[in-house]
């Protein structure tokens with residue numbers, strides 16, 4: 865029978881394998897996204913769920929969250945957060961594009 869220690873070791877190895885695979889995938893994806901000084905991030909508002917992931921990864925303080933009134937009668941909350949890019953601060957690094965779980969951020973020409 866597998867001991868708890870062996871199971872913990874296997875879990876740790878599997879977690880490392882997944883982390884390496886994800887890092888490789890992100891690297892490959894990043895290479896396909898345009899970026900750099902001539903570009904700036906853009907948020908498609910209706911895709912943004914206000915999860916805050918983009919502001920966490922942005923090293924340049926180029927993303928702010930603002931409140932947006934919720935119009936759906938199905939959701940009983942008065943407002944939701946949305947992200948917006950501060951154009952002058954954005955360096956075009958693309959980290960927010962990779963971090964966004966809903967693909968709400970794209971890179972556009974400045």
Ligand code: SF4
Pocket residue numbers: 904905921922923924925926927949953954955956957958959960961
């Ligand atoms: S592209 Fe980089 S600098 Fe610009 S908003 Fe996204 S994470 Fe911040």
Ligand code: SF4
Pocket residue numbers: 907911912913914915916917918919946947963964965966967968969
């Ligand atoms: S990561 Fe995407 S969904 Fe989350 S707040 Fe930023 S733009 Fe919105």
